[in-house]
Amino acid sequence: MTPAARRALEAAGRLFYERGIHAVGVDLIAAEAGVTKKTLYDRFGSKDRIVVEYLADRDERWRAFLAGRLHAAPATPRDRILAVFDASRAWARENSSKGCGMVNAHAEISDPAHPAYPLITGQKAWMLALFTDLARDIEPPAAAEDGARRGHTELGRSLMLLHEGALVAHGLSVFPDPLGHARDQASALLRPA
Numbered sequence: 001m002t003p004a005a006r007r008a009l010e011a012a013g014r015l016f017y018e019r020g021i022h023a024v025g026v027d028l029i030a031a032e033a034g035v036t037k038k039t040l041y042d043r044f045g046s047k048d049r050i051v052v053e054y055l056a057d058r059d060e061r062w063r064a065f066l067a068g069r070l071h072a073a074p075a076t077p078r079d080r081i082l083a084v085f086d087a088s089r090a091w092a093r094e095n096s097s098k099g100c101g102m103v104n105a106h107a108e109i110s111d112p113a114h115p116a117y118p119l120i121t122g123q124k125a126w127m128l129a130l131f132t133d134l135a136r137d138i139e140p141p142a143a144a145e146d147g148a149r150r151g152h153t154e155l156g157r158s159l160m161l162l163h164e165g166a167l168v169a170h171g172l173s174v175f176p177d178p179l180g181h182a183r184d185q186a187s188a189l190l191r192p193a
Contacts, residue, residue: 005043008033013054017101021051021108051109051116058101059123065091077137078190081159084130085183088163092170092179099171103164127163132156138190155189162186 001009011032015024026047030037044050066087073083098104102123109116135155166182169175 002043004033004035004039008035008040008043009050009053009057012050013057016051016054017058017098017104021105026050048115051105052119055102055105055116055119055123059119061095062091062123063126077134078187081131081134081138081190082183082187084134084159085163085166085179085186088167089177089179089183092167096167096170100164100167103168104171124164128156128160131159131163135159158189159186162189 008029012024012029015029015032026037026040029050030040033040040050044053066084069083069087069090070080073080073086092099102120105116106120109120111117132153133156135152138152138155162182162185166178169178175181
């Protein structure tokens with residue numbers, strides 16, 4: 001990516017996150033980045049493509065941030081799950097004062113035909129898969145008749161709901177430290193029966 005394209009993507013990302021995708025036009029992105037509209041269209045082709053690049057960049061940075069936190073976490077399954085909540089809390093302080101960028105984008109882009117839609121839903125599917133995978137090594141409180149797999153799937157879904165609900169509550173400033181509260185609830189959920 002050229003320096004001008006990188007500046008444009010950084011400006012678009014900041015503006016889309018702060019003001020909303022629909023509220024930000026290509027003229028404003030170009031002005032903020034110090035590039036021409038022609039440069040934007042030459043590099044990205046359309047505003048929709050800029051949105052896709054913004055969300056892909058944000059997702060990539062989140063996944064790298066989370067991978068670092070998971071790598072540094074103690075190896076126990078419980079600690080690795082709680083590390084996801086800790087990472088989200090740290091990320092939110094630094095990068096997400098208005099809540100989850102993907103949730104916010106979905107509020108504006110709900111059409112499955114939009115090129116950004118698979119990225120938005122794919123990121124959330126990835127988070128669910130991560131929680132479910134991490135939950136595989138947790139002993140289910142009571143194994144279902146069909147085995148522990150069902151328990152891990154349900155635990156993964158419960159952890160995902162706690163996590164996503166906390167992200168939304170954080171963005172809405174409903175109450176102080178929702179990610180810390182969700183972490184506490186996840187910790188209680190992970191205690192042996």
